Amino acid sequence: MSYLEFGAIPLQVNPDLQEERDQASFHVTELTHIIDGGAEKTQLRKRLEKLIYSDPDFRRFPDVRTFGTKSEFYGASVLKSIKLFQLRKEHQWTDEESDIVHSLVDHGHALGLHHAMFIPALERLATDEQKAKWLTIAKQYKILGTYAQTELGHGTYLQGLETTATYDPGTQEFILNTPTISAMKWWPGSLGKSSNYAIVLATLITRGKRHGMHPFVVQLRSLEDHQPLPGIKVGEIGAKMGTLSTDNGYLILNNIRILRENMLMKNAQVSPDGTFTASAPNQANYATMVLLRVRISEFAYTNISKAVTIGIRYSAVRRQSKLDPEEKEAKILEYQTQQYKLFPGLALAYAILFSTKLLKKKYREAQTEIMKGNLQSLPELHCETSGSKAFCTEHMLKEVEIIRQSCGGHGYLAASGIGMMTSSSAPLVTVEGENTVMYLQVARYLLKRFSNAKSGEQIEGCTSYLSMNHAPYLCPFLSEKDCRNLSSLCDVYRYRAFIVISRVVRTVQTDIKDGLPQHDAFNKNLVHLVRAARAHCYFNVVKDFAEAVKELDASIQICTVLISLCCFFAVHGIVENSGDFLQTQTIGVEQLKWLKNLQTSLLAEIRPNAVALVDAFDYHDITLTSALGSYDGNAYERLYQSTEKDSMNSQEVHSSYHTYLKPFIQEMNKAKL
Numbered sequence: 087m088s089y090l091e092f093g094a095i096p097l098q099v100n101p102d103l104q105e106e107r108d109q110a111s112f113h114v115t116e117l118t119h120i121i122d123g124g125a126e127k128t129q130l131r132k133r134l135e136k137l138i139y140s141d142p143d144f145r146r147f148p149d150v151r152t153f154g155t156k157s158e159f160y161g162a163s164v165l166k167s168i169k170l171f172q173l174r175k176e177h178q179w180t181d182e183e184s185d186i187v188h189s190l191v192d193h194g195h196a197l198g199l200h201h202a203m204f205i206p207a208l209e210r211l212a213t214d215e216q217k218a219k220w221l222t223i224a225k226q227y228k229i230l231g232t233y234a235q236t237e238l239g240h241g242t243y244l245q246g247l248e249t250t251a252t253y254d255p256g257t258q259e260f261i262l263n264t265p266t267i268s269a270m271k272w273w274p275g276s277l278g279k280s281s282n283y284a285i286v287l288a289t290l291i292t293r294g295k296r297h298g299m300h301p302f303v304v305q306l307r308s309l310e311d312h313q314p315l316p317g318i319k320v321g322e323i324g325a326k327m328g329t330l331s332t333d334n335g336y337l338i339l340n341n342i343r344i345l346r347e348n349m350l351m352k353n354a355q356v357s358p359d360g361t362f363t364a365s366a367p368n369q370a371n372y373a374t375m376v377l378l379r380v381r382i383s384e385f386a387y388t389n390i391s392k393a394v395t396i397g398i399r400y401s402a403v404r405r406q407s408k409l410d411p412e413e414k415e416a417k418i419l420e421y422q423t424q425q426y427k428l429f430p431g432l433a434l435a436y437a438i439l440f441s442t443k444l445l446k447k448k449y450r451e452a453q454t455e456i457m458k459g460n461l462q463s464l465p466e467l468h469c470e471t472s473g474s475k476a477f478c479t480e481h482m483l484k485e486v487e488i489i490r491q492s493c494g495g496h497g498y499l500a501a502s503g504i505g506m507m508t509s510s511s512a513p514l515v516t517v518e519g520e521n522t523v524m525y526l527q528v529a530r531y532l533l534k535r536f537s538n539a540k541s542g543e544q545i546e547g548c549t550s551y552l553s554m555n556h557a558p559y560l561c562p563f564l565s566e567k568d569c570r571n572l573s574s575l576c577d578v579y580r581y582r583a584f585i586v587i588s589r590v591v592r593t594v595q596t597d598i599k600d601g602l603p604q605h606d607a608f609n610k611n612l613v614h615l616v617r618a619a620r621a622h623c624y625f626n627v628v629k630d631f632a633e634a635v636k637e638l639d640a641s642i643q644i645c646t647v648l649i650s651l652c653c654f655f656a657v658h659g660i661v662e663n664s665g666d667f668l669q670t671q672t673i674g675v676e677q678l679k680w681l682k683n684l685q686t687s688l689l690a691e692i693r694p695n696a697v698a699l700v701d702a703f704d705y706h707d708i709t710l711t712s713a714l715g716s717y718d719g720n721a722y723e724r725l726y727q728s729t730e731k732d733s734m735n736s737q738e739v740h741s742s743y744h745t746y747l748k749p750f751i752q753e754m755n756k757a758k759l
């Protein structure tokens with residue numbers, strides 16, 4: 087073969103990858119249907135995929151992201167937003183259809199916050215009358231909005247927000263103001279350059295009294311020429327590690343007057359004379375964040391499933407070193423250590439998939455009640471969404487980085503697609519509630535429920551195990567074989583959570599009894615409280631995965647492979663956190679030895695189906711945008727081909743040669759030796 091042909095993509099699938107597909111024990115399409123939620127949902131996704139990727143711009147976006155400048159990418163990202171909005175309107179997409187499209191074409195786009203937060207905030211925080219006004223024009227894209235909450239000084243502590251909305255009964259207007267540098271809005275996506283409207287979260291002041299954080303609709307830019315309106319200073323906050331498609335912005339409001347009706351008044355009202363009334367607790371205004379925490383958990387699934395697809399396919403076509411000196415070099419997927427890097431991510435993807443399906447269902451049910459004014463389920467929902475968001479993103483980010491390393495040097499290339507995945511995954515542990523803070527919200531709920539249970543209340547929901555009448559604990563693993571039992575594994579996780587929670591409750595109570603004020607007693611135990619919340623979340627995800635697998639209406643082959651994967655997920659979690667399990671005496675040293683053996687046996691058991699398990703996610707090559715992970719496995723050809731797209735290779739000799747290098751070389755050659 088001449089070197090001129092190196093970049094030609096072979097027409098056939100790489101035989102090493104085909105070999106993997108041939109040995110799968112189940113039908114990939116059947117599992118794809120389960121993942122999508124049914125055959126008709128797969129058809130729907132495929133139909134949307136076809137529609138999107140028949141447009142050359144959508145096929146081009148990934149390359150602009152990989153090889154373009156920030157400004158080029160932002161421009162392409164605005165175009166992507168507009169195309170998505172036009173298609174949504176033209177085809178009257180439902181929210182579900184729109185979510186599918188977003189997961190295909192990468193969530194980030196310049197005006198992403200319009201559908202991700204602006205519209206959901208209007209739906210949740212506006213009265214019916216206000217919805218008729220704002221929601222209608224927002225859905226028609228007559229105005230383009232974002233959600234401006236975080237300030238330079240405060241992201242987590244919402245009670246500390248300094249932007250003020252002071253009511254003036256004389257004119258029946260609110261005056262929005264940024265009184266200090268730390269009060270300026272800082273971080274909101276789509277704010278810097280894209281949006282012309284925002285829901286600004288500000289501390290409401292009326293009749294001289296402060297009433298906490300409330301939402302206000304504020305016009306930022308002219309609808310004629312997009313210039314910021316008088317009194318408004320708005321711009322980009324600067325270069326970031328990733329998420330380049332979104333113009334995260336800053337915003338300074340200099341005594342901006344808005345109509346009284348621009349305060350979103352579903353949960354609290356200010357009457358024309360300035361009287362404040364609240365029809366719901368202030369936390370009802372946090373509703374948009376609750377929704378986003380569900381979405382971000384789903385986003386964690388998208389990222390980990392894409393990353394592991396790349397990692398496993400590449401590991402099946404990459405050969406390095408010899409296992410058997412008599413044989414050819416081995417696929418790196420054969421190495422147990424490589425499986426140990428990849429399969430936790432694979433199991434995590436399925437765990438998050440099943441767990442977030444359930445979370446979404448619970449969210450929908452609770453939200454229906456909340457919209458009717460029944461807020462009873464809000465505390466439980468807050469606990470579950472905060473915990474899921476923190477658990478899914480924390481584990482996803484850790485595994486994505488391990489998978490990136492599993493691709494060796496090529497994993498560091500932008501063309502691998504996996505480096506980009508790391509940088510777009512990184513902010514998810516921070517946005518929409520920083521993870522430690524979210525775990526502490528879960529811990530706070532656990533403590534309350536624990537004390538309710540202690541006082542004899544029958545606890546329901548995700549903490550029901552706290553009110554179980556705990557008989558003396560006996561480890562259910564009496565032999566290595568027992569460690570495969572999913573119900574027993576769930577029991578071990580449940581007891582671990584129960585013991586960790588009860589211990590931290592006891593410690594906090596003792597500290598308070600010994601005279602520490604409650605806040606000091608809490609701060610002295612924050613690390614243990616986070617540990618308790620993590621144990622609770624781990625138990626819930628293992629339980630959700632195990633229950634989903636048990637209830638699966640699928641072929642025996644699919645059930646068998648998913649049971650192994652679920653078992654691996656649970657066993658791996660115990661081995662990785664063995665200190666905690668030993669310390670709580672939920673397992674002993676002997677059981678740990680069995681679990682470690684089982685963990686490595688399961689690697690070998692999962693190995694033959696590894697490629698089929700990622701094929702079942704069914705990512706289109708354009709969605710994946712990875713030279714290493716494409717469906718045909720022709721990684722080297724695709725890597726070489728990608729070099730053509732790099733602007734550095736558009737000329738043989740770079741302009742810097744003429745400016746700097748040539749004079750330097752000439753100078754050096756003139757110099758006497």
Ligand SMILES: CCCCCCCCCCCC(=O)SCCNC(=O)CCNC(=O)[C@H](O)C(C)(C)COP(=O)(O)OP(=O)(O)OC[C@H]1O[C@@H](n2cnc3c(N)ncnc32)[C@H](O)[C@@H]1OP(=O)(O)O
Pocket residue numbers: 188193202233235236241242243244245275369370372373375376381382385464465468517518519520523527530
């Ligand atoms: C398409 C995909 C795109 C995906 C594309 C990705 C786009 C990324 C977009 C990112 C957008 C953003 O980041 S938007 C900005 C997000 N910002 C955040 O998430 C801020 C995080 N901070 C908070 O949520 C809050 O300030 C807390 C929870 C930390 C503290 O709340 P607090 O009200 O000040 O104080 P606290 O004393 O802790 O709580 C008082 C009581 O309220 C309850 N509580 C607290 N929060 C809630 C809540 N949400 N719902 C119900 N109840 C709540 C507590 O349990 C407690 O109950 P009791 O114990 O009294 O009963």
Ligand SMILES: Cc1cc2nc3c(=O)[nH]c(=O)nc-3n(C[C@H](O)[C@H](O)[C@H](O)COP(=O)(O)OP(=O)(O)OC[C@H]3O[C@@H](n4cnc5c(N)ncnc54)[C@H](O)[C@@H]3O)c2cc1C
Pocket residue numbers: 199233234235236239240241242243272273274275329334513516517518519520522523526
């Ligand atoms: C890419 C990106 C996009 C974003 N998009 C938006 C947007 O569209 N709209 C918007 O309004 N905001 C947005 N944000 C802001 C985001 O919501 C905040 O950054 C996030 O809520 C965390 O708040 P913070 O930055 O104030 O972190 P901090 O709260 O300052 O956290 C710093 C550290 O302090 C710790 N800490 C803070 N409080 C406590 C506590 N009570 N107990 C224990 N530890 C604590 C944290 O655990 C963390 O380790 C975005 C941020 C990023 C990075």
